[in-house]
Amino acid sequence: MPCTWVMACAYAPSGCAVACGGLDNKCSVYPLSLDKNENLAAKKKSVAMHTNYLSACSFTNSDMQILTSSGDGTCALWDVESGQLLQSFHGHAADVLCLDLAPSETGNTFVSGGCDKKVNVWDMRSGQCIQSFETHESDINSVRYYPSGDAFASGSDDATCRLYDLRADREVAIYSKESIIFGVSSVDFSLSGRLLFGGYNDYTINVWDVLKGTRVSILFGHENRVSTLRVSPDGTAFCTGSWDHTLRIWA
Known part of the structure; x- marks a missing residue:
């Protein structure tokens, strides 16, 4: 390396x-x-x-x-x-921490998030920021497009995940609970887009119902913060990586 x-x-x-x-x-x-x-x-x-x-x-x-x-x-x-x-x-005023490319069929755009608490949507051809959202209260560690490309989710050190609708040009959902006080390191959607998975710094994975905004499950197993999370291409499982030096498959 x-x-x-x-x-x-x-x-x-x-x-x-x-x-x-x-x-x-x-x-x-x-x-x-x-x-x-x-x-x-x-x-x-x-x-x-x-x-x-x-x-x-x-x-x-x-x-x-x-x-x-x-x-x-x-x-x-x-x-x-x-x-x-x-x-x-x-277009960011501080460190850029994450990015995600739009699904290929939706066009040449990508989204980025950073320490300025902003999420920017970019046109790759022109280099211009075409949309910007600033509703988080701390660093944005992860961004992920919704499978259709019409929306995206973000995870932040403010202990929330948020959903933004690109057509409506606004935040449409916040995924949080008063009992969750640790930051979100990584987010990803299920293949259908109905579930949002979030890896947290309290060693857990929270599973959210995207439409209802409620938590449907909390997964335990890691012994240190969850640093990354990704759903498999076929949607049957997802993998998490952690500061406990392990990768874990959840199905």
Whole structure:
């Protein structure tokens, strides 16, 4: 690995490469298929270079471009082969902590969240912020598009998850309870969009009914904060990663 503290990773759509980065301020892309005599480090490509830590990365709809966010307050789109900066996105007033690409059929947009308590929606072609929401009361650690692409959820250190409708241009739901006082590190939707999963810093996973706004389940098992969460592509399970050094599959 290029640095001792990796904060972001992403698979290429083809499954033939993986990107990662963190406190080294850059995004490195590694091929996953090598001849037995090839050295992995020698095949590494340093693609993105920020002026502060890399917080998130995501390939676009091909292996040829990658989107990054950084503690330098920017997001950027890069050409993987040449390492050339294709577009930069300026609009956050503090560290950008997370990003998510819209479903491919809905257009060339992505959403980002950060330490300025703002969530911005960007047009990847123009580099312009086309929508912005500022209803959280603390850092935004995670954002995830609704499966249809018409809305997105966010998770924050203010101990809430929130749902924003892009067509209505407003926040439409808050998922919280008075008993929940710890921050949300990661969010993701079920395949149908009916459930919202949130990983929390109190070692739990809360499951919310998106339409009713109620908690339908709370899952225990981790022994330290839940740092990441992702639903499987077929929707039958989800995986969580934690500071307890484990990955857990829930089904």
